Amino acid sequence: xxxxxxxxxxxxxxxxDEALQYLNxxxxxxxxxxxxxxxxxxxxxxxxxxxVAEILKTNGKNVTEIAGVMPNPTLEKLxxxxxxxxxxxxxxxxxxxxxxxxxxxxxxxxxxxxxxxPWEKYYLKxxxxxxxxxxxxxxxxxVGTGSEMNAGAVITNQETKLKIGHVFADExxxxxxxxxxxxxxxxxxxxxxxxxxxxxxNHICEQYFSxxxxxxxxxxxxxxxxxxxHSSRIANKDPQDYEARSNLMWTATWALNTLVAKGKPTDWxxxxxxxxxxxxxxxxxxxxxxxxxxxxxxxxxxxxxxKFVRFAKNVWDIDATGKTDEQVAEEGLAAMESWMNELGLVxxxxxxxxDEEMLEGLAESTLILDGGYKxxxxxxxxxxxxxSL
Amino acid sequence: xxxxxxxxxxxxxxxxDEALQYLNxxxxxxxxxxxxxxxxxxxxxxxxxxxVAEILKTNGKNVTEIAGVMPNPTLEKLxxxxxxxxxxxxxxxxxxxxxxxxxxxxxxxxxxxxxxxPWEKYYLKxxxxxxxxxxxxxxxxxVGTGSEMNAGAVITNQETKLKIGHVFADExxxxxxxxxxxxxxxxxxxxxxxxxxxxxxNHICEQYFSxxxxxxxxxxxxxxxxxxxHSSRIANKDPQDYEARSNLMWTATWALNTLVAKGKPTDWxxxxxxxxxxxxxxxxxxxxxxxxxxxxxxxxxxxxxxKFVRFAKNVWDIDATGKTDEQVAEEGLAAMESWMNELGLVxxxxxxxxDEEMLEGLAESTLILDGGYKxxxxxxxxxxxxxSL
Numbered sequence: 087x088x089x090x091x092x093x094x095x096x097x098x099x100x101x102x103d104e105a106l107q108y109l110n111x112x113x114x115x116x117x118x119x120x121x122x123x124x125x126x127x128x129x130x131x132x133x134x135x136x137x138v139a140e141i142l143k144t145n146g147k148n149v150t151e152i153a154g155v156m157p158n159p160t161l162e163k164l165x166x167x168x169x170x171x172x173x174x175x176x177x178x179x180x181x182x183x184x185x186x187x188x189x190x191x192x193x194x195x196x197x198x199x200x201x202x203x204p205w206e207k208y209y210l211k212x213x214x215x216x217x218x219x220x221x222x223x224x225x226x227x228x229v230g231t232g233s234e235m236n237a238g239a240v241i242t243n244q245e246t247k248l249k250i251g252h253v254f255a256d257e258x259x260x261x262x263x264x265x266x267x268x269x270x271x272x273x274x275x276x277x278x279x280x281x282x283x284x285x286x287x288n289h290i291c292e293q294y295f296s297x298x299x300x301x302x303x304x305x306x307x308x309x310x311x312x313x314x315x316h317s318s319r320i321a322n323k324d325p326q327d328y329e330a331r332s333n334l335m336w337t338a339t340w341a342l343n344t345l346v347a348k349g350k351p352t353d354w355x356x357x358x359x360x361x362x363x364x365x366x367x368x369x370x371x372x373x374x375x376x377x378x379x380x381x382x383x384x385x386x387x388x389x390x391x392x393k394f395v396r397f398a399k400n401v402w403d404i405d406a407t408g409k410t411d412e413q414v415a416e417e418g419l420a421a422m423e424s425w426m427n428e429l430g431l432v433x434x435x436x437x438x439x440x441d442e443e444m445l446e447g448l449a450e451s452t453l454i455l456d457g458g459y460k461x462x463x464x465x466x467x468x469x470x471x472x473x474s475l
Numbered sequence: 476x477x478x479x480x481x482x483x484x485x486x487x488x489x490x491x492d493e494a495l496q497y498l499n500x501x502x503x504x505x506x507x508x509x510x511x512x513x514x515x516x517x518x519x520x521x522x523x524x525x526x527v528a529e530i531l532k533t534n535g536k537n538v539t540e541i542a543g544v545m546p547n548p549t550l551e552k553l554x555x556x557x558x559x560x561x562x563x564x565x566x567x568x569x570x571x572x573x574x575x576x577x578x579x580x581x582x583x584x585x586x587x588x589x590x591x592x593p594w595e596k597y598y599l600k601x602x603x604x605x606x607x608x609x610x611x612x613x614x615x616x617x618v619g620t621g622s623e624m625n626a627g628a629v630i631t632n633q634e635t636k637l638k639i640g641h642v643f644a645d646e647x648x649x650x651x652x653x654x655x656x657x658x659x660x661x662x663x664x665x666x667x668x669x670x671x672x673x674x675x676x677n678h679i680c681e682q683y684f685s686x687x688x689x690x691x692x693x694x695x696x697x698x699x700x701x702x703x704x705h706s707s708r709i710a711n712k713d714p715q716d717y718e719a720r721s722n723l724m725w726t727a728t729w730a731l732n733t734l735v736a737k738g739k740p741t742d743w744x745x746x747x748x749x750x751x752x753x754x755x756x757x758x759x760x761x762x763x764x765x766x767x768x769x770x771x772x773x774x775x776x777x778x779x780x781x782k783f784v785r786f787a788k789n790v791w792d793i794d795a796t797g798k799t800d801e802q803v804a805e806e807g808l809a810a811m812e813s814w815m816n817e818l819g820l821v822x823x824x825x826x827x828x829x830d831e832e833m834l835e836g837l838a839e840s841t842l843i844l845d846g847g848y849k850x851x852x853x854x855x856x857x858x859x860x861x862x863s864l
Contacts, residue, residue, distance in 0.1 A: 090491030
């Protein structure tokens with residue numbers, strides 16, 4: 087049921103191989119003090135850092151930096167960034183990187199003018215900011231999370247081994263603008279590319295595999311999934327295929343900007359399972375999802391059979407003639423598994439560094455959410471992790 | 476090819492049967508002077524007018540009205556509205572109605588502070604406004620045009636028999652907010668309901684049937700088309716099915732808010748043909764489109780065969796085994812024709828009041844646009860209209 091909801095995604099997206107020039111149109115809208123946020127320095131090697139720095143200089147900005155934002159941004163790093171942004175009296179936070187860098191920038195943006203502890207307020211109590219929010223802009227250099235057009239920000243508390251994502255309700259937390267240049271992602275290692283692709287696909291699954299009715303979000307989701315499958319096969323063979331990479335970049339944005347969640351309860355359990363793996367192993371986000379997905383989906387399939395049958399037919403073109411619903415549904419998941427293997431995704435958590443001894447700890451770190459076809463108990467979680475070994 | 480583009484749709488949508496209450500959240504953001512725009516007075520019969528008036532009063536607004544906006548808003552009516560809005564020093568234009576009322580409100584919004592003639596500037600020269608734009612909000616009471624989340628505004632010059640739509644580039648022309656309550660459309664006559672449904676479907680077709688590649692927009696379009704077909708069949712049998720009407724309302728917004736046009740040349744010829752019929756007969760917009768669609772699509776099919784084959788398979792589930800591409804493509808259009816007949820759409824322009832003698836005049840009023848698989852010549856246009864009789 088579509089029900090009652092509000093939708094507002096005001097982020098201005100500049101897409102294409104000429105997109106960076108529009109930074110010149112955006113920068114004059116903000117004050118002088120810019121905090122430039124980036125990760126491990128790959129943007130210095132590929133020249134993006136120099137291009138962005140030049141544009142900031144041309145626009146007369148007073149720039150300070152937060153460098154070294156890690157793939158799973160830590161709470162410690164967040165505290166460090168808040169101090170830098172406060173000291174610099176930031177008028178704009180410019181994130182240049184992938185989803186982690188964008189997430190981090192948003193987490194800083196709601197914390198600079200907040201008197202309370204951000205971990206406590208935003209990640210344990212899931213409260214909305216009551217303070218001024220520093221505007222965020224993004225230049226995307228990796229693809230998958232959709233962070234460039236949503237109000238989500240995942241932070242990892244290394245001490246408590248909790249990796250928590252908060253999707254804020256206030257659209258002012260979404261980036262004011264995001265620059266999406268598919269050329270920037272052509273040089274990513276294959277491993278990062280396919281991890282990002284699976285992240286996109288899983289975002290759609292998390293929203294699609296919930297709810298009993300056939301609403302517009304299900305239909306849009308099926309279109310997006312087919313697009314991802316189509317382009318991923320081209321990109322997997324030829325990562326330099328600009329067109330395929332463009333389409334993947336664009337689907338990533340639409341997979342997680344709230345659109346396909348409209349009218350859906352949504353079931354984020356694969357992310358919860360994957361985030362637990364990430365908190366314990368620091369593995370690449372997309373690979374933590376691919377490693378636990380099929381054991382999870384095979385666990386919930388009997389409770390959401392109708393949707394899994396639909397998935398098989400509409401996404402994987404499974405011919406249902408003369409088959410039981412269970413057979414059709416399983417053939418859909420088998421087709422998905424085959425596609426995942428074709429891409430070369432990590433299919434078990436052992437490969438990510440997990441082992442039998444970690445199972446209880448992983449289950450301990452897994453937030454159990456409702457919304458799915460079956461809310462797993464603690465024992466189910468352990469079993470799903472065991473089946474993921 | 477996705478190529479280079481910008482995307483920004485900042486309209487805040489409030490969706491559902493409780494949506495109107497959010498007018499109370501939006502109104503305080505604007506100044507005191509509100510121009511309330513509506514059509515033929517049906518909102519007075521069904522109580523929406525009273526509800527809106529009450530909320531305006533509670534919020535202390537100084538309200539003046541532009542009533543009687545017609546289904547194809549005329550240039551004369553536009554001039555009248557501009558004068559009213561100027562005299563009232565409008566801070567907000569609140570449109571309560573369908574696409575025509577929303578379109579009209581936007582046309583007024585870009586003209587109030589414009590010194591030039593709006594017809595000349597916006598509809599003949601297709602220029603962007605250089606003046607201040609008065610904010611627009613919408614309360615939607617009919618479904619189909621997508622006007623609630625785009626920057627388009629169609630105006631008809633009765634003198635020259637030209638009905639021209641300008642889709643402005645500036646996102647500030649999009650409504651600041653739109654209230655989409657599916658309950659408001661449950662009482663629409665069946666004729667209006669199905670005309671709106673075809674308008675939605677055709678908007679998607681106009682964008683889908685262009686371009687040679689398989690990009691994300693094609694996949695999203697197919698999802699939206701399948702959703703429209705699914706819900707239209709339910710609504711056609713039971714117009715009171717809130718859920719089906721909700722999904723139709725939501726697809727209408729996404730069919731024409733620029734999303735599925737990304738990376739597409741787009742081909743608006745069915746709208747050009749339909750708008751010519753509308754300018755000569757004042758027929759309902761959606762019915763002018765349904766009446767000319769199949770003759771047009773059968774005309775361009777040989778030039779865009781690959782896409783018509785894809786349409787047949789992905790939208791209508793046509794089994795292609797052992798058939799030529801031409802057969803598959805024609806079966807897709809036949810399935811579409813059968814669905815149109817099932818809904819009870821107008822399938823020829825004769826029923827709308829056109830005849831053999833009008834053909835030349837209709838062709839004269841048809842703007843020929845490129846972007847499609849084949850740009851028709853003047854003679855082709857006459858033939859398409861003749862095949863639509």
